[in-house]
Structures are given as C-alpha cells and as structure tokens.
Amino acid sequence: MAKIGIIGNGVAGTGAIREIRKLDSEVDIDVFSDERHPYYPKPNLMDFVGGSRTLEEIIRYGPEWYENLNANLHLSTPVTQVDPGIKALSTPSGIFSGYDSLLIAVGSYPFVPPFEGVEKKNVHILRTIDDAVDICRAVKGAGREIIVGGGILGIELAVAIKQTGGQPIVVTNVDRLLPIQLDGGASEVLIRHLDRMEVETLLGFTCTGMTGDELATGVKSTAGDIVEGDLIVVATGVRSNVELARSSNLSVERGIVVDDFMQTSAEGIFAAGDCAEWNGNWYGIIPWALSTAKTAAQNMIEFGSSRFNGIIPSNTLQVAGIDLTSIGVVHVESPDYEQIVSVDRKEGTYYKAVIKDNLVVGGIALGNRKVALKLRTLISQQTDVSEMKPTLFELE
Ligand SMILES: Cc1cc2nc3c(=O)[nH]c(=O)nc-3n(C[C@H](O)[C@H](O)[C@H](O)COP(=O)(O)OP(=O)(O)OC[C@H]3O[C@@H](n4cnc5c(N)ncnc54)[C@H](O)[C@@H]3O)c2cc1C
Incomplete structure (x- = not known):
C-alpha cells in the first residue's frame, strides 16, 4: 500500500491530510x-x-479527527x-522509512532582530500554544506591555x-501600522480606532534593545x-523554517x-505553506x-494532476472590533495604476481600490465587511469597472 509522510501539523499539514483523504481512502498517512x-489555528492564540x-x-x-x-499523528516527534x-x-x-512521497510543511519561526538584551526573562515571542501560555502568565503581573512590531x-x-x-503599547520603526497591508491613510484610521480602545501606538521608533x-x-x-x-513581546516578522531542507540538501532560497x-x-x-517558495513568491499567510x-x-x-498558479495575497482580520481586509496590490507607484480612495474619519472607514486597465487588482476595506466582499468579487470576477468608478464603494 502507498505510504505518505507529512512533516508539520499546521495549516498546510492538516490541509494536505484533508485533500489526500478526499482523493484516496487507502493510502497510509503519517504526520x-x-x-x-494537535492542530490549532494560530490566529486562535489571540483568543x-x-x-x-x-x-x-x-x-x-x-x-x-x-x-x-485514518492518519497516524506523531506528536512531540520533531x-x-x-x-x-x-x-x-x-x-x-x-527512523521512519518506506514512504512513496513526503511533504515538508514545517512553517516559519519568529524573526527576532539582534536586540541588545533580548535574552532577558520578560521578553517574549508568540508562535505556539506554549508561547501564548507564557505570555498570559506574564501579562497578569505586568504593569505595561510593550509590543515591538x-x-x-x-x-x-x-x-x-x-x-x-493590560496597558499595551505598540512601537514600530516605520511610519504606519500594518505596512504590508495598509497605506498611510488606512493606518491613520486604524490608529484612531486603537486610540479609542486605549491601545497606544508609537510610529518611527527603531528599537535597538531592551533596558534593565x-x-x-x-x-x-x-x-x-x-x-x-x-x-515585552517581539513581533517583528517571520522567516521560513528551511534548516531541515537545507541539511537534507534540498534547494533553498528564502x-x-x-x-x-x-x-x-x-x-x-x-x-507547502510558510516554508515553501514558489516562483520567487513567499507568503506567511493562511491562504x-x-x-x-x-x-x-x-x-x-x-503526480502532474495539478499545477499551482499562485494566489492573490489577502488578509482579513478583526482589529479593535473592526473588519479589515487588504487584498492584492495595495501599494503602487507606477502611473499604469489608478487609485480610488474614500475616507470617512467620523465613521472610521477607509476604502481603496487599485485599478489597472479598468480591472480592480487590489484594495483595502477598513470598517465594512460588505465593501471587502465587493472588492474581492470584483477582483475574482475580473469585472470591467470603467462605468462603476464613481460608485465603486456603494452597496446595493
Ligand atoms: C499568533 C498568530 C496569528 C496569525 N494570524 C493570522 C491571520 O489572522 N491570518 C493569516 O492569514 N495568517 C495568520 N498567521 C500566520 C499563519 O498562521 C501561518 O501563515 C500558517 O500557520 C502557516 O501554516 P503552515 O502549515 O505553513 O505552518 P504552521 O501552521 O506554523 O505549522 C507548521 C508546523 O510544523 C511544526 N514543525 C516545524 N518543524 C518541525 C519538524 N522539524 N518536525 C516536526 N514538526 C515541525 C511546527 O511546530 C508547526 O506545528 C498568524 C500566525 C500567528 C503566529
């Protein structure tokens, strides 16, 4: 009987198990x-x-599950x-052997810059349940929590x-929040929401280390x-887990x-997943x-039954009680792109559509899930929006 081994039990590992079982009820699976x-979605750590x-x-x-x-799960087995x-x-x-194919789905790890004093006991990262438990314990006795990133x-x-x-403050070296997903205008609206929640933010603060x-x-x-x-929690990005692949002589870039x-x-x-790079592309997101x-x-x-075509990167989250979606192209400098922006500071909404050749190729919807859905539909259906531009964010 055919035999498959999966290394990593996160989004990609469990997603692969589901798909394999849809296609084949017989093959042996070891995870x-x-x-x-066992499997928990990482965003649940926030809850x-x-x-x-x-x-x-x-x-x-x-x-x-x-x-x-009919998948053999080997926990605590790196x-x-x-x-x-x-x-x-x-x-x-x-040693486990006899596999017909293997999937490496080992995800990524938090990237921590070489901050002076980063090894101090009350400096944390967040990636796993164990990290979350540590943070919860530490938050209880803390006066003020600093999040770097x-x-x-x-x-x-x-x-x-x-x-x-708690009394959290976010410090970041750049001039806006969520620099990958938002532009300056959307970041301003988000900061107002956070202010209302009494979550402090400090932009342009390039952290070099910890005092004490x-x-x-x-x-x-x-x-x-x-x-x-x-x-202090350091949340300054992630890097692919490539060491296992590298030491096994597989080709590795980012x-x-x-x-x-x-x-x-x-x-x-x-x-697959956070550890995989395809065509020079790499994302650390669930889609x-x-x-x-x-x-x-x-x-x-x-083998050969399916070819990957890439994804339109998208993030949908609820921050400070508001819905935020960032999808596709959001930062443009070339004149080939047109941008339509609608801001309502009082309502706390910010919408942006990025258009190329009369097709929406990306955008931001902050504060309204229905606008996010509309943007997503326009992008996926490749709708010609030449006649719709003045009313692009209106909902029926
Ligand atoms: C707190 C948090 C919140 C997030 N929120 C969002 C969000 O809102 N939206 C979004 O799109 N993305 C979010 N992400 C990112 C998202 O969780 C990842 O993109 C996703 O989990 C990647 O899936 P993966 O299967 O590639 O890796 P992972 O889910 O990280 O799974 C990899 C697994 O492999 C295991 N592993 C590693 N090395 C080995 C080894 N040598 N042997 C055996 N096992 C190994 C790891 O311990 C891990 O369990 C969040 C991440 C975190 C940490």
Whole structure:
C-alpha cells in the first residue's frame, strides 16, 4: 500500500491530510509534529491570550479527527533529517522509512532582530500554544506591555492584551501600522480606532534593545528614546523554517524552492505553506498555506494532476472590533495604476481600490465587511469597472 509522510501539523499539514483523504481512502498517512498539541489555528492564540477561549477551545482537531481520517499523528516527534534518496526521515524516536512521497510543511519561526538584551526573562515571542501560555502568565503581573512590531501579529496581540485589562503599547520603526497591508491613510484610521480602545501606538521608533538588568524595564531606540514597560513581546516578522531542507540538501532560497507541482529539488519530496517558495513568491499567510498544500497533496496522489498558479495575497482580520481586509496590490507607484480612495474619519472607514486597465487588482476595506466582499468579487470576477468608478464603494 502507498505510504505518505507529512512533516508539520499546521495549516498546510492538516490541509494536505484533508485533500489526500478526499482523493484516496487507502493510502497510509503519517504526520509528524514537534508540538505536544494537535492542530490549532494560530490566529486562535489571540483568543486565548485575550481570555475569550480556553486552551481546549482553541484546538481545532482533537485526536478523533486524525482517527476518522485514518492518519497516524506523531506528536512531540520533531523530524531531524530527511533522506531524499530513500524518502526516509529521522526523529529522536527512530527512523521512519518506506514512504512513496513526503511533504515538508514545517512553517516559519519568529524573526527576532539582534536586540541588545533580548535574552532577558520578560521578553517574549508568540508562535505556539506554549508561547501564548507564557505570555498570559506574564501579562497578569505586568504593569505595561510593550509590543515591538506593528504588523498583524503585533496589533492583534496588543488588542488581545487590552481585553485582559493590560496597558499595551505598540512601537514600530516605520511610519504606519500594518505596512504590508495598509497605506498611510488606512493606518491613520486604524490608529484612531486603537486610540479609542486605549491601545497606544508609537510610529518611527527603531528599537535597538531592551533596558534593565536581569529583567527588561523597557525598550530603547536609535534616537536614544526609551519606552518603559514590564513585559515585552517581539513581533517583528517571520522567516521560513528551511534548516531541515537545507541539511537534507534540498534547494533553498528564502523558502524551500518548489516547482508548479509543489515538488522540491528532490523527486517525491514536496513542500507547502510558510516554508515553501514558489516562483520567487513567499507568503506567511493562511491562504498561501491552504492553497500550496492542496496542490502538493493532489500531486502526491497523482503526480502532474495539478499545477499551482499562485494566489492573490489577502488578509482579513478583526482589529479593535473592526473588519479589515487588504487584498492584492495595495501599494503602487507606477502611473499604469489608478487609485480610488474614500475616507470617512467620523465613521472610521477607509476604502481603496487599485485599478489597472479598468480591472480592480487590489484594495483595502477598513470598517465594512460588505465593501471587502465587493472588492474581492470584483477582483475574482475580473469585472470591467470603467462605468462603476464613481460608485465603486456603494452597496446595493
Ligand atoms: C499568533 C498568530 C496569528 C496569525 N494570524 C493570522 C491571520 O489572522 N491570518 C493569516 O492569514 N495568517 C495568520 N498567521 C500566520 C499563519 O498562521 C501561518 O501563515 C500558517 O500557520 C502557516 O501554516 P503552515 O502549515 O505553513 O505552518 P504552521 O501552521 O506554523 O505549522 C507548521 C508546523 O510544523 C511544526 N514543525 C516545524 N518543524 C518541525 C519538524 N522539524 N518536525 C516536526 N514538526 C515541525 C511546527 O511546530 C508547526 O506545528 C498568524 C500566525 C500567528 C503566529
């Protein structure tokens, strides 16, 4: 009987299990995870930190999910080496071999700049349940929480900490929040929402390190400014987990290099999710993980059956109680693009559509889920909007 091994039990790993079982009820599946817990979506960690869900409630698939899909889950079993020649893998508990194909879906890790004093006890990161538990414990006794990084993780975490009664402040080196997803105007509207929630933000603060002796007492900037705080979380981006692939002699750039079939440089070994790089593209978001995992799974069952075409990157989140969607192209400098922007500071809404050749290729919808849906539909249906421009954000 055919046999598949999956390394990593996150969005991509579990997405691949689902797809494989849709296509093949017989094939043997082994899933290896270095974590103690079965699958939980990472965004759920915010609910846990914010106190709205317990640890049990954030686990999406318990052991019965794996049993129902007839997949063998090996928890607390990190894979330390892959042998591409015989498609075997090594773990501390032994060597697993006999696979017809392998999927590497090991995700990414938090990138922490070499800040002076980053090793202090009250400086944290957030990636796993264990990190979230540590942060929750630390927040309880803290006076003021500093989050270094104004990306999605930093903002969502600050809001979660606020919900527990904390006093968070987000510091970021750039001139706006969510610099990948938003432009300056949208960031301003978001900052107003955060102000109302009493979540402080400080832009243009280039952190160089932590102050204090044994415990950090704050963060300092290149300009010599200091923000004082009792707990610090560094949320300054992620990097692909490529070490396993590199030590197994697979081709690696920013991520593990895959072709249109999600196959790595070794035949029968596939990669998907945050760890995979396709055509020079790499994203650390759930739509990427789901989409690449689906293609990988299809080709693991029948090689050549599915080609990856890329994704339109999109983020949808609820920040400070408002809906925020950023999709496709949002930052443009070329005159080939047209931008339509509508701001209502009183209502706290910001809409932007980026148009090329009368087609919407991206946009931002802050404060209204229906506008986000409209933008998404216009993009996916490639609607000619030449007649609709003055009323683009109106809803029927
Ligand atoms: C707190 C938080 C909130 C987020 N919110 C959003 C959001 O709102 N929207 C969005 O699109 N994205 C969000 N993301 C990003 C999103 O979670 C990732 O893009 C997604 O999880 C990637 O899926 P993956 O399967 O590639 O990696 P992961 O989900 O990280 O799974 C990889 C798994 O592999 C395991 N692993 C690693 N190395 C090994 C090894 N050697 N052996 C065995 N197992 C190993 C890891 O422990 C992990 O369990 C968030 C991330 C975090 C941390």
